[in-house]
Amino acid sequence: MPASTLVEPLCSDCSRPLTATTVTTIEGERLCPDCTTDVGVCHGCDEPTRTLHPTTAATLLCARCVSGWTPCADCADYTRDIRTLLDGRPGRHDRSVCESCVDSYATCDDCGHRTTETFRVEGGDDVCRICCEDDYHECAECYTLISYNDTYCENCSPVEHDAVHSYDYKPSPVFHGDGPLFLGLELEIKTPERRFEDAVDTAVDHIGELAYLKEDSSIHPCGFELVTHPMSHEYARTRFPWQLLNRLRLLGCYTDTDVGIHVHLSRAGFDSPVHIYRWLKFIYRNEIPITTLARRSSSWAVFSKDARSSVIHYAHGDRYADRYEAVNVRPPATFELRIFASSLQPQQVQAALAFAAGSVEYTRRLTPADIARYRGWEWTAFTTWLRGRPEYSPLLAELEDLACAS
Structure with missing residues (x-):
């Protein structure tokens, strides 16, 4: 009879023969006890995994459980409640952040959206770039941003006379x-x-x-x-x-x-x-x-x-x-x-x-x-x-x- 050709299972990391005590991750890796030091457990499915994603809910989720969540552009935590910040610059995309990080951004006083930057206009309001470019321009004399319907800001407005x-x-x-x-x-x-x-x-x-x-x-x-x-x-x-x-x-x-x-x-x-x-x-x-x-x-x-x-x-x-x-x-x-x-x-x-x-x-x-x-x-x-x-x-x-x- 020929000798057995069965291949002994090996650890995916160190290639040593596996014992009865093995860990199988959701990514399909089979690991020996010595190679499981960087393996964690997903808080969603309780399965072992080497890749855990922090979330804004203070949990760690595997790639499968985090599907449908979005990473915050600021803190990188994944969240289900994403907020979009207006940018408005040509070639730039709007920025997506989590509910916690959005509080560090200003709100446009005209459109009410959170925005990556604001511009102070006459009267003290702060507006986003899109509203600024659509509705305001510089005073004919100074750099104050005023309504497109006006020529001068209040300080620069010329004295009037009926003639x-x-x-x-x-x-x-x-x-x-x-x-x-x-x-x-x-x-x-x-x-x-x-x-x-x-x-x-x-x-x-x-x-x-x-x-x-x-x-x-x-x-x-x-x-x-x-x-x-x-x-x-x-x-x-x-x-x-x-x-x-x-x-x-x-x-x-x-x-x-x-x-x-x-x-x-x-x-x-x-x-x-x-x-x-x-x-x-x-x-x-x-x-x-x-x-x-x-x-x-x-x-x-x-x-x-x-x-x-x-x-x-x-x-x-x-x-x-x-x-x-x-x-x-x-x-x-x-x-x-x-x-x-x-x-x-x-x-x-x-x-x-x-x-x-x-x-x-x-x-x-x-x-x-x-x-x-x-x-x-x-x-x-x-x-x-x-x-x-x-x-x-x-x-x-x-x-x-x-x-x-x-």
């Missing part, structure tokens, strides 16, 4: 003087809070029906934007109440780097798309002297490469562009020249209007021969042209003051 209209106020234009070119002046002015009412009353008394006052988010903490109806350059030069600027300065009104002058030029004041092209080309080719004249180089009035290369398209009516270019081409009836720093000095404001009008008239008759033979695009050619035209004398005087008259 200062909202930022979106736009009455029907009333034209003053003879065209074809009409100019619309937007002059941003800051005032001391205690003199705001006096400044508004003074401005209203002087401008009459020629202009109106508006709010503007760039004017803070207190002030207004003076906006004229369309004027010819001659009318602006001779009929605008220039003494108003000195009166406002005497009241303590001022300008700084936050505010500017914008001049709208009527599209109807150009002869043709070719004329528009010549004018835009002249503006963008002379960035250095023009920003010197404007007394600023601003991110609100950029001389960008894209705008310069798109001049031909703008001349033919393309209005798809960034509004914060040196020339904003988006308005349907005007071009908005945005380059100038604001001022309460009459000569500087007059120079802004004179440059707007003068640059249009200079390029109106500019011929290819002027450009080829006499370097018509160049600043010197323009300033030479100005010298024989006294209606632009404030501009020439300002250029000489700024040492860029040639």
